[in-house]
Amino acid sequence: MLRDKRAVKSRRALIEAGLAELPENPMASLTEIAEIAGIGRATLYRHFASREALIEEVLKVSFEDIIQVLTPMEKEGLRGKQAMMRAVELMLPLADRLRFLSSFWLDGERVLSKDPRYALMEQETITSVEQAKEDGDIRKELPTRWVMNTYDVLLFSAWDMIVKEKADIGEVTALLMTTFFDGVGPKPRETQE
């Protein structure tokens, strides 16, 4: 089934539909999602056994895409602040994936915090934050947990600007960086590089 052009096209369309619709309307029925994908409901069930299975697959694709875009970073040998800045640049174009993940932020079943892939991404952020602290780029008295939440949440804010205000990705990346490290207050310290 995966070897057939039609199948991969259908599958992709369904995942994209879920990626776009589920965060905006968590109560969307599978009928709606199939319609948005422009694909028959029966076909949806041929690819995904249930609503849960579809969501799990969209989650998987989101994680994989993000991880895929981040892995080349390892060769760059960046650490601390530089690593965090580079990661933002690389992830922002995947704003729709990030949005899907963040739509589970309030979820009562803790889908995110239970997920090993999320834990992995989180662990790398922790490493960078602690390196940045050692390097004097992040104040040591700020709890790492708080710094990470701030980082995640600014990423979300950046995505929001890009989508709703159609802001330029590069511009928003710069805004995010200076806001994160320097705050919105006066006299910005050097932030670029």
Added chain:
Amino acid sequence: MLRDKRAVKSRRALIEAGLAELPENPMASLTEIAEIAGIGRATLYRHFASREALIEEVLKVSFEDIIQVLTPMEKEGLRGKQAMMRAVELMLPLADRLRFLSSFWLDGERVLSKDPRYALMEQETITSVEQAKEDGDIRKELPTRWVMNTYDVLLFSAWDMIVKEKADIGEVTALLMTTFFDGVGPKPRETQE
């Protein structure tokens, strides 16, 4: 009906249940919400004609509570940075209300941005941000929209710390302030007052 002790108690319980459950599980049925409230389903329908009506009422209560806690501020005559800091202090104890509102952030129907009460709150924040810019407390080159998003999103992050990490409200308020104005970078400028 509003004059009867039992009615006001039931109504309050239902609203609290919606406030707590809907953000965590947007697909929760009215049966579930009634059970969480410890109240019969029939009684729920006596108070709220439909799911929409319940949500609208929870929204109303959330807005009213937040506005109620903010209005005494007018007598303090604060402006700009000071006004924003005070507003955070006053709002953080209403974290559950803020959470309910922010659960509509991604909503496809734009429930928040269409709501006049939200527009009102937003307008007051805009005023404070622009005052802070005039006062030299916020850099003028940062778009007001971006600053506001950052503010909202840090508020959300603060709530998250309070709930999930059981952090102290005063402590988180201080973290939020220094992060917002000074960033996470070294050499914090004076933030307290």
Added chain:
DNA sequence: TATATATGAGACAAGTGCGTCTCATAAAAT
């Protein structure tokens, strides 16, 4: 105390989503 009324439990019909199935068709693979 006597009256009024909010409540809980449950029945009820209508609507909707879910998951499975069949069959004819169109598009792939060979």
Added chain:
DNA sequence: ATTTTATGAGACGCACTTGTCTCATATATA
């Protein structure tokens, strides 16, 4: 060209949600 297979349309039963209603009970009001 022939075979294979993914698809769309639709029917089907099941379970659940919704919204309304009734009636006995408990609680508040007077």
